[in-house]
Amino acid sequence: xxxxxxxxxxxxxxxxxxxxxxxxxxxxxxxxxxxxxxxxxxxxxxxxxxxxxxxxxxxxxxxxxxxxxxxxxxxxxxxxxxxxxxxxxxxxxxxxxxxxxxxxxxxxxxxxxxxxxxxxxxxxxxxxxxxxxxxxxxxxxxxxxxxxxxxxxxxxxxxxxxxxxxxxxxxxxxxxxxxxxxxxxxxxxxxxxxxxxxxxxxxxxxxxxxxxxxxxxxxxxxxxxxxxxxxxxxxxxxxxxxxxxxxxxxxxxxxxxxxxxxxxxxxxxxxxxxxxxxxxxxxxxxxxxxxxxxxxxxxxxxxxxxxxxxxxxxxxxxxxxxxxxxx
Amino acid sequence: xxxxxxxxxxxxxxxxxxxxxxxxxxxxxxxxxxxxxxxxxxxxxxxxxxxxxxxxxxxxxxxxxxxxxxxxxxxxxxxxxxxxxxxxxxxxxxxxxxxxxxxxxxxxxxxxxxxxxxxxxxxxxxxxxxxxxxxxxxxxxxxxxxxxxxxxxxxxxxxxxxxxxxxxxxxxxxxxxxxxxxxxxxxxxxxxxxxxxxxxxxxxxxxxxxxxxxxxxxxxxxxxxxxxxxxxxxxxxxxxxxxxxxxxxxxxxxxxxxxxxxxxxxxxxxxxxxxxxxxxxxxxxxxxxxxxxxxxxxxxxxxxxxxxxxxxxxxxxxxxxxxxxxxxxxxxxxxxxxxxxxxxxxxxxxxxxxxxxxxxxxxxxxxxxxxxxxxxxxxxxxxxxxxxxxxxxxxxxxxxxxxxxxxxxxxxxxxxxxxxxxxxxxxxxxxxxxxxx
Numbered sequence: 171x172x173x174x175x176x177x178x179x180x181x182x183x184x185x186x187x188x189x190x191x192x193x194x195x196x197x198x199x200x201x202x203x204x205x206x207x208x209x210x211x212x213x214x215x216x217x218x219x220x221x222x223x224x225x226x227x228x229x230x231x232x233x234x235x236x237x238x239x240x241x242x243x244x245x246x247x248x249x250x251x252x253x254x255x256x257x258x259x260x261x262x263x264x265x266x267x268x269x270x271x272x273x274x275x276x277x278x279x280x281x282x283x284x285x286x287x288x289x290x291x292x293x294x295x296x297x298x299x300x301x302x303x304x305x306x307x308x309x310x311x312x313x314x315x316x317x318x319x320x321x322x323x324x325x326x327x328x329x330x331x332x333x334x335x336x337x338x339x340x341x342x343x344x345x346x347x348x349x350x351x352x353x354x355x356x357x358x359x360x361x362x363x364x365x366x367x368x369x370x371x372x373x374x375x376x377x378x379x380x381x382x383x384x385x386x387x388x389x390x391x392x393x394x395x396x397x398x399x400x401x402x403x404x405x406x407x408x409x410x411x412x413x414x415x416x417x418x419x420x421x422x423x424x425x426x427x428x429x430x431x432x433x434x435x436x437x438x439x440x441x442x443x444x445x446x447x448x449x450x451x452x453x454x455x456x457x458x459x460x461x462x463x464x465x466x467x468x469x470x471x472x473x474x475x476x477x478x479x480x481x482x483x484x485x486x487x488x489x490x491x492x493x494x495x496x497x
Numbered sequence: 498x499x500x501x502x503x504x505x506x507x508x509x510x511x512x513x514x515x516x517x518x519x520x521x522x523x524x525x526x527x528x529x530x531x532x533x534x535x536x537x538x539x540x541x542x543x544x545x546x547x548x549x550x551x552x553x554x555x556x557x558x559x560x561x562x563x564x565x566x567x568x569x570x571x572x573x574x575x576x577x578x579x580x581x582x583x584x585x586x587x588x589x590x591x592x593x594x595x596x597x598x599x600x601x602x603x604x605x606x607x608x609x610x611x612x613x614x615x616x617x618x619x620x621x622x623x624x625x626x627x628x629x630x631x632x633x634x635x636x637x638x639x640x641x642x643x644x645x646x647x648x649x650x651x652x653x654x655x656x657x658x659x660x661x662x663x664x665x666x667x668x669x670x671x672x673x674x675x676x677x678x679x680x681x682x683x684x685x686x687x688x689x690x691x692x693x694x695x696x697x698x699x700x701x702x703x704x705x706x707x708x709x710x711x712x713x714x715x716x717x718x719x720x721x722x723x724x725x726x727x728x729x730x731x732x733x734x735x736x737x738x739x740x741x742x743x744x745x746x747x748x749x750x751x752x753x754x755x756x757x758x759x760x761x762x763x764x765x766x767x768x769x770x771x772x773x774x775x776x777x778x779x780x781x782x783x784x785x786x787x788x789x790x791x792x793x794x795x796x797x798x799x800x801x802x803x804x805x806x807x808x809x810x811x812x813x814x815x816x817x818x819x820x821x822x823x824x825x826x827x828x829x830x831x832x833x834x835x836x837x838x839x840x841x842x843x844x845x846x847x848x849x850x851x852x853x854x855x856x857x858x859x860x861x862x863x864x865x866x867x868x869x870x871x872x873x874x875x876x877x878x879x880x881x882x883x884x885x886x887x888x889x890x891x892x893x894x895x896x897x898x899x900x901x902x903x904x905x906x907x908x909x910x911x912x913x914x915x916x917x918x919x920x921x922x923x924x925x926x927x928x929x930x931x932x933x934x
Contacts, residue, residue: 178695256813277815278686278697279767286766287811302815304697353697376694 173285173296174485176305177358182334185361189315190331191484192477199235199480209238212490215268217259218244218299219275224451225299225309228475229272232482238490241266256280260289270295270490278302295489303348309450310354312481314362316474317402320446336363339398343369343391343431344406344458345420347376351450352406360384369394369431373420390430395440403441404448405433405459424457434460438468446470499873499916499928503532507541507877509867511843517546519873522916526869539911539921543881547847549581549874549912550828551854551863553644553673553751554727554799556820557583557614560601561590563894566804568602570894571824572611574802576920577892578824579876579909582855582863583612587619588649594619594630596638603640610927611919615858618642620661620672624650629661636668643859646673648727649774651709653679658713662722671749671857673725674713676734677775681705686815688761688776696764698814701776703731710734714741714748723747725857728801730756730775732785739794749857751799752786754823754830755899759783763899769810769817770899773803790849791840797854800827804895822893826886828878829905836880837906843878851876862915873916880907 171184198206214233216226226242233240243259256275263271271294273281281298284290300306314335321338322330340359346352346368353376359366367386368379380387388394410424421427433447447459447469455461464471504517509527516529518536525531532538552575558566568585575583585602587593593602599616606614618635622628624647635642645665652658652674661672682705687693689700710726714737717724726738729750741748755773760780763771771777789795803820810817831850835841841849855864865871883906888898911921917928 255808256816257811275813277813280813280815283767283813302697303699350697377689377700378691378694 171489174307174489175282175285175296175298177307177310177354177361178305180307180358180361182361185311185314185358186332186334188311188481188484188488189318191488192311192315192481193331195483195487196477196480199476205235205237207237208487209233209236209490212238212269213241213267214238214270214272214486215241215243215263217263217271217273218242219273219280220300222274222300224475225274228478229299229482231479232486235479236483236486238486241268256284257287257289260284264290264294268294270297270486272297272299273301274299275301278304297485297489300350302350303353304350305354306350307354307358308478308482308485309351310358311485312474312478313355313404313448313450314358315477315481316448316470317446320470321401321444334362335359338364338401339367340364341367341369341394341398341400341403342406343403343433344408345374346370346379346406347374348409349406355404356385367394367398367400371421371430391433391437395437400441400445402446402448403433407450407452408454408458410454410457428457432458432460433463435462438463438466448474451475501533501536502539502913502916502918503529503536504539504541504546504877505529507544507546509546510847511545511880517541517867517875519913519916522873524867524869524871524873541877543879544910545843545878545880546867547579547843547876547878548851548864548867549876549914550579550850550909551858551860552580552583552800552802552824552827553797553854553858554648555583555585555802555824556588556804557585557602558589558804559605560598564806566894568605568614569609570892571802571804572606572609572614573892573925574822574824576611576912576914576925577909578826579828579878579912580612580824581874581876581912581914581919582615582860584615584617584644584858586648587617587646588624592619592623593617594622594624596631596634596640599635599640599642600638610929611925612914613860613863615644615860616640616642617648617673618645620645620647620652621657626650626652626654626657629657629664632665632670633667636670643668643670644673644725644857645670646675646727648673648675651675651677651679653709655712655716659716659720662717662724663720666722669859671723671725673727674709675727676706676709676713678705678708681708687764687772688778690761690779692761692764696767698764701774703733703778703782706731706775707733707737710737714738714746717748718744718746723749726750728753728756728775728799729786729795730778730782732782735785735789735794739789742794749796749853750794751797752790752795753801754798754827755821756786757783757790757798757834758830759899764814767814769812769814770821770897772814772817772819773821774819787834787838787840790835797849797857798827798831799854800824802893804893805897806895810897821897821899822891822895823898824893825891826898826900826905829884829908830900832880832907833905873913875913876909877911878907879910882908882910884908
């Protein structure tokens with residue numbers, strides 16, 4: 171692997187390798203001294219054209235625990251807000267000797283463009299930390315890591331190395347149209363052998379998904395709960411301002427959304443006992459998810475955050491150490 | 498006045514062996530023996546002679562964006578592509594919405610002297626879609642504007658569109674509509690379909706084009722005006738225009754070379770050279786456009802030549818400008834997609850790239866027959882001169898071509914404007930006479 175740009179072209183072997191490596195990284199994080207010398211002397215640049223404190227500090231923690239030098243380059247208070255182009259920023263990072271660039275950008279395809287345009291020469295690896303409404307691969311990988319750990323082991327804590335998510339049924343609920351988290355998850359879940367259920371109002375579905383035979387689509391959460399025994403449910407964040415403003419609302423009101431798509435106690439209780447609840451954060455409590463659901467023992471939302479560091483350590487390690495999956 | 502020329506052993510329209518003798522800017526004979534002794538001889542063996550090509554849809558960018566293109570560089574690119582006339586769209590800075598601006602463009606075109614530059618006038622002031630521009634003043638100016646368009650933007654207000662369609666009847670003008678429902682395409686980046694869904698790029702749905710075309714053909718019928726549809730790009734649009742023509746509505750439509758050759762699959766690498774408006778569609782749309790051009794539903798091919806400097810294309814997709822250059826590749830693409838596939842003859846090419854665009858634009862001196870007494874506006878095509886497109890080799894000021902590396906079967910090898918070889922042997926010669934007829 172040279173770059174991690176998305177999950178659509180990630181092979182099962184590479185995906186499982188990242189998850190297995192993340193498992194080893196997570197184990198090191200139980201130790202008293204959590205810092206590994208692996209990437210000493212390497213430079214990782216966090217290049218953030220969009221605000222995302224959570225993702226940035228997760229990548230920063232991952233790189234630092236591997237002993238890499240970390241440079242944070244964000245849109246506020248830098249040349250990025252003065253209209254410097256992605257190309258010039260790339261040339262600057264190249265000149266400063268970056269080994270890996272973690273990029274978050276408002277434009278779909280920006281990470282791929284950075285990797286493939288020829289602006290960066292040589293051996294700089296690009297990690298997509300979210301590009302527009304396209305992909306957010308490390309989020310999907312940390313979600314897969316979390317589901318695998320909970321749902322693919324007979325007893326929690328047993329080794330799940332080498333496993334995918336075969337046989338699981340996973341629902342993704344909410345704004346699938348604009349969600350890079352959903353985009354990455356749908357592709358990765360299918361690669362890893364899970365059945366994907368998508369729940370959204372028709373206004374928030376990507377073109378053609380309904381006719382895609384590989385995904386089961388429902389227009390209310392109740393229908394989905396009726397039709398499937400879910401192993402995991404992933405609630406997407408609703409962006410209030412985008413959803414109901416200016417006559418271009420994708421649904422009539424937040425209240426109606428909650429009525430049809432919100433995860434509350436009653437709906438949670440209709441899921442099988444072992445089913446877990448995920449959310450990429452930050453949550454709108456009371457909108458897409460009730461506090462009862464978010465704080466229930468089924469919720470793995472806080473664990474997702476710590477798994478995120480392990481998965482990003484694994485991705486940085488694999489890209490920068492040049493280790494290949496045996497294909 | 499141009500020196501006499503004799504073109505020997507050429508094929509008129511690809512089906513009639515002949516010579517062409519040019520004296521004083523006019524076709525004086527079709528027999529080489531009639532040529533004056535001092536005439537320059539051009540061996541036309543293997544070449545097809547067409548009436549000089551006419552582009553109804555060009556962006557020359559001057560005034561305002563001379564960093565992208567000038568009337569001079571655009572004229573060179575046009576002459577090299579086989580064109581003897583181009584219609585320069587109105588979305589310049591300042592907008593071509595007054596007699597002053599259109600006269601400036603026309604006179605600069607005459608100074609350059611490589612193609613006849615016909616300015617297109619804006620339908621609304623500043624292309625703002627709210628107030629009709631002084632189309633009468635532009636029509637009656639020395640530029641004699643007959644084509645009006647807000648191209649780049651849609652005249653989306655139905656009442657304003659109705660008024661515009663009615664108003665231009667005064668001077669036999671035509672409204673060329675950029676059919677794009679603005680609300681349905683807010684923030685759009687590419688064709689809305691399976692590829693846009695996968696790439697996470699906001700979609701530009703076919704219905705946003707088709708709904709405007711449907712409305713405008715009905716308006717044209719209601720008020721008895723003619724309407725021209727710019728850059729028709731979808732299968733549904735072809736169906737609507739076919740229906741309208743069957744009903745007797747005075748509608749004409751144009752297709753672009755890139756919509757005849759490329760699909761939305763090209764967007765997969767996020768390379769903004771493939772970003773254009775209207776966007777590249779699906780293979781089904783490409784097939785429908787070719788069929789529509791074959792059966793006459795689509796009247797003409799125009800280029801939508803849209804130059805942009807590197808900085809507007811060498812960037813991320815979402816930040817890039819819409820548009821691609823196309824003057825030098827249009828003829829080769831029409832040959833590749835329509836002639837070599839057996840859908841059209843060279844006589845049809847003369848119709849779609851010269852006669853009909855000249856007729857729609859009311860360019861009296863262009864699109865004329867290759868016959869004695871006619872103005873010598875002629876394009877010589879070598880249909881066997883296969884070449885590989887190299888964007889850096891263009892004469893346009895910009896190099897944003899999506900066709901780099903594609904092999905085209907033929908190209909224009911010489912272009913004559915009223916007898917002057919404006920482009921031949923990779924050299925340009927300006928015409929030095931007065932105003933275009």
